[in-house]
Amino acid sequence: MTAIRSEVLVVGGGPAGSATACFLARAGVDVLIVDRQRFPRDKPCAEYISPEGSRLLDAMGVLRALESAGGEQLNGMEVHAPGGAVVHGEFVAKHGYRGFRDWGLAIRRTVLDAILLDAARIAGARVMERVSVRKLVRNAGGRVQGALALTADGSAVSLDAPLTVGADGLHSMVGRHADLVRVGSWPRRYAAVAHFRGVQGMSAFGEMYVGAGRVGYAGLAAVGGGVTNVAVVVPAARAEEARGGVGEFVDEWVRALPDLAVRFERAERIDAGAAVGPFNSRARVAWRPGVALVGDAADFFDPFTGEGIYSAMRGGELLAAHALEAVRTPSRTRADAALAAYDRARRREFGPKWRIERLIGTAIECPAVFDWMARRLEADRAMADALIGVTGDFVPPRVVLRPSFLLRLIRPARWQRAPAAGAPIVSTPATRLSSEHRHS
Ligand SMILES: Cc1cc2nc3c(=O)[nH]c(=O)nc-3n(C[C@H](O)[C@H](O)[C@H](O)COP(=O)(O)OP(=O)(O)OC[C@H]3O[C@@H](n4cnc5c(N)ncnc54)[C@H](O)[C@@H]3O)c2cc1C
Structure with missing residues (x-):
């Protein structure tokens, strides 16, 4: 040997x-x-x-x-909740943190x-x-x-x-x-990923679609050359449905959502898709x-x-x-x-x-909770930007784990005090950036 x-x-x-x-x-x-x-x-x-x-x-x-x-550059994310709320968060925001790149x-x-x-x-x-x-x-x-x-x-x-x-x-x-x-035993999720050409309305924002009558969620992003990546994540019980073909499963999932179906009308899937899991x-x-x-x-x-x-x-x-x-x-x-x-x-x-991953993972399993939080974030752009910044790895997770942030996320809207116009929810300025952490 x-x-x-x-x-x-x-x-x-x-x-x-x-x-x-x-x-x-x-x-x-x-x-x-x-x-x-x-x-x-x-x-x-x-x-x-x-x-x-x-x-x-x-x-x-x-x-x-x-x-x-x-x-492709992505400037932020848009999350579509099952009840219709759309959370829009951008990487360049007023919270005072910046990534190594703004995208x-x-x-x-x-x-x-x-x-x-x-x-x-x-x-x-x-x-x-x-x-x-x-x-x-x-x-x-x-x-x-x-x-x-x-x-x-x-x-x-x-x-x-x-x-x-x-x-x-x-x-x-x-x-x-x-x-x-x-x-x-949790979360026993699987993912199916496929690539498409010709999806209408792709932008510089990644898109996530949660539930809306379908269990699980889907992510869409333009990955260059006119190609869109579509990743569908479902619980183990639904993964059985992919037995007929991973690509076909992704086709069916996106076309079942009215908002997406219209954008995929002229789209062509360019690979057979691949599955992975359980996570x-x-x-x-x-x-x-x-x-x-x-x-x-x-x-x-x-x-x-x-x-x-x-x-x-x-x-x-x-x-x-x-x-x-x-x-x-x-x-x-x-x-x-x-x-x-x-x-x-x-x-x-x-x-x-x-901890944040677990929080979001739990909310995904309960559409009503996810909708509740999505409506809060839809109404409060500063909170949405902070959360998107955490997923972008440049806003420290503790910013959204603060009790004040979590309370604002779960409190009924009538209990919220309106933030001062333009006030950043994170008071710490960008001076936190280290020298190696600056834009090149
Ligand atoms: C559906 C889905 C969507 C995702 N989307 C994103 C995203 O948009 N952004 C993001 O940042 N992350 C995303 N991730 C996570 C990301 O894909 C992984 O975190 C990342 O690939 C981890 O890298 P890795 O090097 O640890 O493992 P991998 O990239 O999986 O590499 C492991 C390597 O090990 C090799 N290998 C395995 N076993 C052996 C062996 N026995 N002998 C020799 N070689 C072996 C494999 O061939 C492979 O090349 C996503 C994951 C999934 C499932």
């Missing part, structure tokens, strides 16, 4: 794996990425990167290349992921495609020391490394084999001796709040800083302490976002 050694083995070459490898390789670490697919490869996704995601793209040296790769970037994953993987290569990482990791290898003490994989021609490869990174996405093989991933796994902790998880392998964010790509790259940035220490120290105790510190950093970073 062929044996290949590296300091860090990264399983998965998506945004999480590429970012982790890019930052580690730049620091001089010998990194090997293996992915079971050949790039460019597609990935079911709504294909929108948050304004703050641009900071990480810039740090990886690919922002300009991506901005000229044929995607989100909507671009095909075929393009994005190939460019990110190239960034890791340019930084010095070795990349092996069509290599599928089958199991982890442990020493007598249970410490993970690499993995066994199969190449496309069926040859076995031993991948030896003092640190293995599981960046292998939802239902991570590394997470399961390291006994890190917990499979829950029900999450890591209890994201490390064990010799192994760490990042991206969807560690935490899957519901697509409604988006930003899984940002979280994957940000997780890679966080992990790289700690993994560097873990592989460079001769002490196993210190290596473990470095990975434990990564886990704490990840909880600090993503914990507030998880």
Whole structure:
């Protein structure tokens, strides 16, 4: 059997794996990425990167290349509630926060992921495609020391490394084999994604449609070249309906909504669609001796709040800083302490976002609650902008987790005090932006 050694083995070459490898390789670490697919490869996704995601793209040296790769800018989001309220939120707003860019970037994953993987290569990482990791290898003490994989021609490869990174996405093989991933019963949602040409009325705003007689929600975004991405997310019970074909399921879902049906009259679906799910796994902790998880392998964010790509790259940035220490120290105790510190950093970073995700996820399950909150947000543009800014990763989640914000969201309208004209709901000015956080 062929044996290949590296300091860090990264399983998965998506945004999480590429970012982790890019930052580690730049620091001089010998990194090997293996992915079971050949790039460019597609990935079911709504294909929108948050304004703050641009900071990480810039740090990886690919922002300009991506901005000229044929995607679209998104200026904000419009959320259509089942009862008819339309919440309109923009990234440029009076709340005093700004992202690294004032817009989100909507671009095909075929393009994005190939460019990110190239960034890791340019930084010095070795990349092996069509290599599928089958199991982890442990020493007598249970410490993970690499993995066994199969190449496309069926040859076995031993991948030896003092640190293995599981960046292998939802239902991570590394997470399961390291006994890190917990499979829950909620939310058991599935997604179906397809691409269309000729959808009428697309704009520089991503659109979300919740329910309206249909269980679940759909997201629409222009992703460049006249193509619209349509992602439909439904509970497990409804996913059965996609058995007749994923693309057909998406066709039927959007055409059942009168507002969308008219815009899809002359649209043509340009692929068969792809399904993914259920979204029900999450890591209890994201490390064990010799192994760490990042991206969807560690935490899957519901697509409604988006930003899984940002979280994957940000997780890679966080992990790289700690993994560097873990592989460079001769002490196993210190290596473990470095990975434990990564886990704490990840909880600090993503914990507030998880709470918002749960809040929105619960509201989606109860159309009446969702409608109630949507009507509040429709009437209060400042609140809508703040929430959209949180999903854009540049307004801190604590802004919308404040009791005052939550109370305004749930109080009947007659109890609301009218805000002073033009008053920002967030008093903190843009001075919070760090120097690296400024527009380039
Ligand atoms: C319907 C839907 C819509 C979404 N929309 C958005 C959005 O608009 N914006 C956003 O930011 N996020 C969105 N997300 C989330 C986003 O897609 C993920 O968070 C992101 O892809 C996570 O990146 P990753 O690198 O962790 O995993 P992935 O991108 O899934 O990459 C994992 C890689 O690991 C490889 N792999 C898996 N197993 C093995 C193995 N055993 N051996 C070798 N390689 C392996 C795979 O081939 C793959 O290339 C959406 C998700 C869904 C499901």
